[in-house]
Amino acid sequence: MTTSRYRTPTAAIDPDVTKSWLRRALPLVKAHRWLLLTSLGLSLIGLIVQVQIPNMVRIGIDDALVARTAPLTTYVWWVAGLAIAGGVINYLARRYLLRTAYEIEYDMRNIIFSHLVRMPFGFYDRVQSGELMSRSSSDIRAVQMYLAFGPSILVQCTIAIFAFILMLSINVPLAIVAMLAMPVIAILGVSMRKAIFPVSWLIQSRLAGVATIVDENINGVRIVKAFAGEQRQLTLLAKAADRVRWAYRRDAVIRSRWSPTLDSLPRLGMALVLLCGGWMVIEGHTSVGAIVAFNSYVLMLQPPFRMLGMMIMMGQRAAASAHRIYEVLDTSSEIVEAADPVRARIRGEIVFDGVEFTYPNGTEALHGLDLRVEPGETVAVVGATGSGKSTVAKLLARFYDADAGRITIDGRDVRDYELAGLRDQIGIVPDEPFLFSVSIHDNIAYGRPGADAADVIAAAIAAGADGFIRELPDGYATVVGERGYTLSGGQRQRLAIARALLVNPPILVLDDATSAVDVTVEKRIHSALSALLTDRTTIIVAHRLSTIALADRVVLIDGGRVLATGTHDELLVSEPRYGAVLASIDPDGAADLGVTPPGVPAAGGTGGGGAAGGGFAGGGTAGGAEIGATLQELVPSAQELVPSARPPGGPAAAGSRHHDTDGVTA
Numbered sequence: 001m002t003t004s005r006y007r008t009p010t011a012a013i014d015p016d017v018t019k020s021w022l023r024r025a026l027p028l029v030k031a032h033r034w035l036l037l038t039s040l041g042l043s044l045i046g047l048i049v050q051v052q053i054p055n056m057v058r059i060g061i062d063d064a065l066v067a068r069t070a071p072l073t074t075y076v077w078w079v080a081g082l083a084i085a086g087g088v089i090n091y092l093a094r095r096y097l098l099r100t101a102y103e104i105e106y107d108m109r110n111i112i113f114s115h116l117v118r119m120p121f122g123f124y125d126r127v128q129s130g131e132l133m134s135r136s137s138s139d140i141r142a143v144q145m146y147l148a149f150g151p152s153i154l155v156q157c158t159i160a161i162f163a164f165i166l167m168l169s170i171n172v173p174l175a176i177v178a179m180l181a182m183p184v185i186a187i188l189g190v191s192m193r194k195a196i197f198p199v200s201w202l203i204q205s206r207l208a209g210v211a212t213i214v215d216e217n218i219n220g221v222r223i224v225k226a227f228a229g230e231q232r233q234l235t236l237l238a239k240a241a242d243r244v245r246w247a248y249r250r251d252a253v254i255r256s257r258w259s260p261t262l263d264s265l266p267r268l269g270m271a272l273v274l275l276c277g278g279w280m281v282i283e284g285h286t287s288v289g290a291i292v293a294f295n296s297y298v299l300m301l302q303p304p305f306r307m308l309g310m311m312i313m314m315g316q317r318a319a320a321s322a323h324r325i326y327e328v329l330d331t332s333s334e335i336v337e338a339a340d341p342v343r344a345r346i347r348g349e350i351v352f353d354g355v356e357f358t359y360p361n362g363t364e365a366l367h368g369l370d371l372r373v374e375p376g377e378t379v380a381v382v383g384a385t386g387s388g389k390s391t392v393a394k395l396l397a398r399f400y401d402a403d404a405g406r407i408t409i410d411g412r413d414v415r416d417y418e419l420a421g422l423r424d425q426i427g428i429v430p431d432e433p434f435l436f437s438v439s440i441h442d443n444i445a446y447g448r449p450g451a452d453a454a455d456v457i458a459a460a461i462a463a464g465a466d467g468f469i470r471e472l473p474d475g476y477a478t479v480v481g482e483r484g485y486t487l488s489g490g491q492r493q494r495l496a497i498a499r500a501l502l503v504n505p506p507i508l509v510l511d512d513a514t515s516a517v518d519v520t521v522e523k524r525i526h527s528a529l530s531a532l533l534t535d536r537t538t539i540i541v542a543h544r545l546s547t548i549a550l551a552d553r554v555v556l557i558d559g560g561r562v563l564a565t566g567t568h569d570e571l572l573v574s575e576p577r578y579g580a581v582l583a584s585i586d587p588d589g590a591a592d593l594g595v596t597p598p599g600v601p602a603a604g605g606t607g608g609g610g611a612a613g614g615g616f617a618g619g620g621t622a623g624g625a626e627i628g629a630t631l632q633e634l635v636p637s638a639q640e641l642v643p644s645a646r647p648p649g650g651p652a653a654a655g656s657r658h659h660d661t662d663g664v665t666a
């Protein structure tokens, strides 16, 4: 996987929630103060240079054209020189300002993202991903703009002071006349921004609404098409787009009402300067050049005064955005690591002791769950849908913490372990695996980025994935589409199993990890897996008899507690509710065994053959393998297990790409 070097943020947001948003953000600005100060300093020099130009024009007109005491070219060169110097200085100032802005943005983005990756599942259950996206993009931008461009706008406004001083030095009454329009422009600018502000917020939130619909359309395109929902989605989008259009129209109405007034005010100012200045020239109180210079100043001063209004609006928006960002940053993770966490290699003894757990939304999932799994044991957790099977896995890896009771691994509370070390040693394969838009090699090697090709291939073979991977156009180098949608569900599951196996964790949790794989393929995967499961503690959340067949022991869960435990055969005989659950989760397999719902014990128990035939309660078959043994040792070569395996780039078997029964040897 290609990784660019990560630079930690240079500053942090002040965690003191009693401070104003600006003071909390100040460390970010301070971290780049030299860059910002250089930019502001240059900007100030640029403005001083710029202010000289109308004055030079005035002297040129008065001396070279009216009095004819000096050559015109001297002044032309001066004006041109000042213009070029001003241009260069402004260019540098802008470059430094933009650099400051992007540095602040970089820091903020990293601060937010490093916080987000530390947040537990409970946090993601509460927030919407679209909202988080917006907080990490447009909200960051709004704050960054204000922090970097705000001071720059203030500096721009100082042009008024320089210009006013210069004008006063030329002609005091005319200077006052020229400045008359400015406060009016500033007041109108602020009023206009105030009127526009709510509408621009409305536009932002409505655009976010459109983005959510588009996002759901793209991500949920398979469901939309499967249910022929295109027209409904189009209508939904049209309505949202209509709301955006309405907000834009309101914005246009307000702007068209205010802008012409603001634009014509300086022109009125010029008329006033011409009237008063002209009268003064006639009376001999000032020069013609002064009228020209003052007109330039009136035009030059207009943008900064208008920007004052913009700055107020930027400030309001930045404050709101900062609060949204702080809301995320001020949410602390409920999953806290122990002060002196244990870093130990896990053997794999798991104990759930009276574990109670309720999800943050109030759904009660576990009610005093007691479960003991010996090191190296393979246990199938069976239960009706919603009985709490996956929750067991989530609590084991501390995606959530139990509300009451204790979960221990090797006799130590899971809360005592170093979090990363604990999760490193628990390989979880979910039923809906997530693949990244990178190569298959990189997807499998996600947990061990430096893994060599041989290890990756060995893991793929064990997961029954090597065969179909080799038939893909670029083999292991094939880049899977977004979330791996270019692969079938079963293929994605096999890659996820390979990903977990490559890490070689002492505890493996297969959460219905082969649900999308054909039963015969699943059997083959299991035979390869059984060699790897022997000395590894494995919890298999099972929905199929064929999956249960892998386990040494079955744990029947109902309503968040363990109902019964024993081998499959024992439970079939002793626990009528087991048969009922089997009949509800795998009717075909249960029928093969003669199990009929509701709760009728099957005559003879194991009499039927079918999918599970003879495989139950057998457990690991290739004993003796060390947990520490490499996958390559356990799965010697691709050719042995997959005789049909072709080298990468070999001819792809037509039609095999989306088929779950491909590429695995019996």
Ligand SMILES: Nc1ncnc2c1ncn2[C@@H]1O[C@H](COP(=O)(O)OP(=O)(O)OP(=O)(O)O)[C@@H](O)[C@H]1O
Pocket: 125, 359, 360, 361, 363, 364, 365, 383, 384, 385, 386, 387, 388, 389, 390, 391, 392
């Ligand atoms: N993130 C969550 N937030 C709130 N409630 C949840 C969450 N995940 C699961 N639940 C609820 O907790 C209960 C147990 O869920 P769990 O996923 O453990 O069941 P399960 O036995 O694995 O079900 P299935 O066989 O359908 O996967 C269910 O009522 C479920 O709705």
